[in-house]
Amino acid sequence: MSKNCRIHKKKLIMNEVSSGHLGKKLFKETLIYSIGSFGSKILSFLLLPFYTFLLTKKDLGEYDIFITTITLFIPLVSLQISDAVYRWLIDKEKQNEQLKGEIITNTFIAFGIGFFLFSVLFLIYVVLEPFVYKGYFFALMFLNCLLPILQSVLRGEGKTKLFAFNGLITTFLVIVFNVVFIYGLNLKVEGILLANIMAYSIACIVILFQINLFKYFSFANFNKKLLIEMSRYSLPLIPNLMSWWVIGSASKFIILHYLGPESNGIYAISSRFPSIIVIVNSIFILPIQDAFLKNDTETKDFSKLLVHFIKLEFSIIILLIAGAPIYTKFLVNYEFYDSWKYMAFLYLGVGFNTIATLISLIYQKKRNTLRITFTSIVGGLVSIICCFLLVNKLGLYGISISYFLGFFTIYLLRYVDLRKELNLGINDYVYFFYLLLIIGLIFGINSITFRSNLILFFLVLIIIVIINMKLVFKIFKK
Structure with missing residues (x-):
């Protein structure tokens, strides 16, 4: 009897630890990371208007290529x-x-x-x-x-x-x-x-x-x-990160070659705005990674968390896409205003990249980094091929679409591979339908007036708040 009590007590403790990381402990870790990640990224984001008013398109394009080149070599030099x-x-x-x-x-x-x-x-x-x-x-x-x-x-x-x-x-x-x-x-x-x-x-x-x-x-x-x-x-993570570089940065050299340095300056501003998504993501991803890899959070709890995260992620993406013509008008110099047109697919790309990164925690837990690398290489190849195929026909639109397709490919490969293990319990067709609606929204905001964009943004905001109200109350209740 005493032995059974000890076993039962141990199970209760294990359940408490698991739920704790999804509740109070995870919230505490999230709060700590948010101070550094959210605060630092917001401060960094404030440099955008500063750069656009004091630097030319050519200056920004030159700096962006410089940093892009460094980013390529970091995994090779540091051996990751x-x-x-x-x-x-x-x-x-x-x-x-x-x-x-x-x-x-x-x-x-x-x-x-x-x-x-x-x-x-x-x-x-x-x-x-x-x-x-x-x-x-x-x-x-x-x-x-x-x-x-x-x-x-x-x-x-x-x-x-x-x-x-x-x-x-x-x-x-x-x-x-x-x-x-x-x-x-x-x-x-x-x-x-x-x-x-x-x-x-x-x-x-x-x-x-x-x-x-x-x-x-x-x-x-x-x-x-x-x-x-x-x-x-x-070492297997080196080609993984270089594939990320191909998706996110190699396109800048293609822009430089086919469209010129000024287009590179415009795209540099477009690609900075998705850092808003990175701000929010970094608040949640780091504590989730800590909890999951330390074995404090079980896979089933991780899967539940992932479903909520996907819902919030795409809600934020939809808001940012709908509001792009509005906040860009007030945050950057008028010479860079057109940059908002290329942000939407970049937001989608960052979103799917983040979900793919969270899914890959299962690979990391098993120390199976080769699977991470394989999926990233395929995504990188898809992105770079699409860049060359679309740049002449669609210009910067083609580049941003290629960015999205690269990370979407990585997400699909990892999701299909780990679908049974994740057991998310979601309807794939519903999510695909939502994705089509978002793409429809992207093309819609490009064809309406600024005043209509304002109306559309507030309608989208109201819908998003209603959809996520239950989840927000649940989070704050914890």
Whole structure:
């Protein structure tokens, strides 16, 4: 009898832990992440009007290509070891101080190897083919690889408050330095690059002391077997992220070639606005990832959460699509106003990318990153092929549609593969019908007047509030 009571008590505790993460504990984690993610992304979003009023289309296009190139090389240079260090550090039950030291040491050894190889190749390249801003490129490459690794260590150790604080202070510094270098010193593109370097450098130094890296890093902690295991996890993610780059960024080189630098400047603004979706998503995704990978949330609870998330995600997307002609008018310079026309399919792409990312947590839990990579490569190929097929006929519309199709392909592949395991209990035909309605809305707002857009936006807002009222009350009740 005593044994049965203990078993029953254990089951009750397990159920309490699972529901806790969907309730109070998950809400607390979400609140902490929201301070860093929401706050930092909103501050970053405020730079949009600042850039559009002080920089030309050509300046913005030039900067966007610069950052796009860096983004391509980050997974290659860092060996995407940031994902591995996070995945290994969250296994608290297997962890001790010695193992933590080995994980952190092997992480930075892997990064050191990757960056050394990049440095050699970069030195050879600049000797043969000099280019502007090469010093900035080298510095930003190092910092853009190092900062995510340090932030992953913070998350892996469960220091979510420090993680949130770091995100907030980093973006605040970026804004301050942007104002100083662009507005104060009139340095244009060079000012943006200097602002990022200064802000990221300070952020990295702060985290180095927050995690007490010098306590854990030692060549005596080098573990060849562990390094191989972590590399097997992280290396397959490199083509995965490069496929994301193909979908989200390679199109900018196609725009530059076929449509010119000014079109690239317009598209740069269009692609910034979907960061609103990223703001909201980052608030929820990071705590969900923490809870699920730490085995605190079961797959069935995760599936329920995913259904609610999809509903909210597409509600926000519909609102942003309907309101695009309105808020763009007030947030950017009139020269960039046409950028709203290309945002809708970018919003859809970001939405399906986020859902695909959440679904892929099941792969991450099993440490099966090869499946993530395969689906991303297919999506990348679909996107780039569509870019070449549509750019001449549809211009920037074709590019934005290709962006959506790439991430939609990734979502479909992962959903079909994991459908039985997820057991979402949703009607696929209903969701497909909703998608067709959204696409109809996209083409509709392009053919009506600004005043009609205002009326349509408020009608959509009322409908969305009514549809989601029950879910919102449920969340706040918890």
